[in-house]
Amino acid sequence: MMNMIQRKTRNPEQTRNDLLDAAYHEILESGFQAASLERILANTSVSKGALYHHFGTKRDLGLAVIEEVIGPQLEERWFTMLAQHDNPISGLYNLIAEKISHADESVIRYGCPLNNLIQEMSPLDESFRQGLQKIIERWVEVVAEALKEGQSAGQVRPDSNPEDIALYIVASIEGCVGLGKNAQSINAYQRCLRQLQVYIQSLAV
Amino acid sequence: MMNMIQRKTRNPEQTRNDLLDAAYHEILESGFQAASLERILANTSVSKGALYHHFGTKRDLGLAVIEEVIGPQLEERWFTMLAQHDNPISGLYNLIAEKISHADESVIRYGCPLNNLIQEMSPLDESFRQGLQKIIERWVEVVAEALKEGQSAGQVRPDSNPEDIALYIVASIEGCVGLGKNAQSINAYQRCLRQLQVYIQSLAV
DNA sequence: GAAGATACCGACCAAACGGTATATTGTCAA
DNA sequence: TTGACAATATACCGTTTGGTCGGTATCTTC
Secondary structure (H helix, E strand, O other): OOOOOOOOOOOHHHHHHHHHHHHHHHHHHHOOOOOOHHHHHHHHOOOHHHHHHHOOOHHHHHHHHHHHHHHHHHHHHHHHHHHHOOOHHHHHHHHHHHHHHOOOHHHHHHOOHHHHHHHHHOOOOHHHHHHHHHHHHHHHHHHHHHHHHHHHOOOEOOOOOHHHHHHHHHHHHHHHHHHHHHHOOHHHHHHHHHHHHHHHHOOEO | OOOOOOOOOOOHHHHHHHHHHHHHHHHHHHOOOOOOHHHHHHHHOOOHHHHHHHOOOHHHHHHHHHHHHHHHHHHHHHHHHHHHOOOHHHHHHHHHHHHHHOOOHHHHHHOOHHHHHHHHHOOOOHHHHHHHHHHHHHHHHHHHHHHHHHHHOOOEOOOOOHHHHHHHHHHHHHHHHHHHHHHOOHHHHHHHHHHHHHHHHOOEO
16 A cells, blocks of 8 residues: 555554544534544544544543543632642632632633533433443532532631532533633623632631 | 426425534534434435535534524523522522523533533634624623622622622533533432522522 | 426435544563 | 464545425416
8 A cells, every 4th residue: 555654653652642632622612523533633633544443433532522621620620729728618619719810711612621521411321321421420519529628627607518508609600611612701700600600608617 | 307206395494403503412412423314414404405405614614503503592591591580699609590590401401502612612713703702702791790789789799700709600500510420410400509509599688 | 278487306416524443663671 | 584364555436315496286376
């Protein structure tokens, strides 16, 4: 076979990561169903053969993006930061504050990758739903755990259910991001999150 | 041409409504991009020719669903009901209570048609975004207006911005529906909305 | 009742899609 | 050095997609 324009050296790990990264962005921009493998390949200079060597189907690629890109991303940016504060109220408050001040264009334009996939895929594919749900549950659990410790330390009002509140906080965040995205407005995004801050402060004892 | 199996009598309005209704359900189940015209046609016994007589493109059909189905649906179920209460706190509270008790399977499975389309389409098509944003703005406006009147009547705390709170409430609702959908859990859905009720009550003077 | 407009029909089309088959090349253990 | 296998390349395939087109039936108007 002629004209084999191949990569100079083999690097399967790099190839796999390139694919995951390109797939992540393609999915963020177009959604999973409308994500085009051809476009992903064009953005990575990876051949179709290589793609199907690393991932059995488009679906497998999507599931890998959830598990290996979106999950870890949230874990880093959110969960470890929350653990650094010894007061959950100020911890959550500061986390939201950071979201408010770092309102970059990508969030306003494309919203939250996790929420996007939830709305699109969770009714259509049980494996997707479970992969996404695992991340959500972890998120809620981390917030709930912080609130519980805050209750023990007398920082959080004891008359409230940490699990329920954590669930609601996560829901509100996704809601704020979603509305900011549709308004295409940093202002709406910030105003919405600001109210969440007010709510969070009301949890203090 | 032989074998023209046509509808017995013409009824352009009915045909159009049938198409809008079927498209609404198809979009709710699959999203807009993955919505199949063939499937819509199969569910309506309308021919492709008839479809393209009433709607210029698939995009036009989608925009019509937003404007003529989703918009009015929310207007009926929400906006008129809120106007019936003379206290916005109890009005909003009851509206959420109704959502909690009427947690039908469709909401848990498919979520909110408005939010689904926002997350999928608003970054991809400016006309979609504007159509959806019009509905969101109306929603926020109705809630904000009710809160303002409540402030005047001394029912709502005066130290808060009705527009911001209204935005946040709408965002929270969408967030709760979205999480309930991903958890596939009526329980999570209800617990989440229950916290929103608590928040709403905290707005009372 | 003829003419013109409106509504509807179904075969067809090009493009894009995810996926497969087969060939080739790099890597590394034996 | 060689044999085996992992990694990569590309041509190709069947299906589905949104959309078009020439034609027909029905309704309205004069």
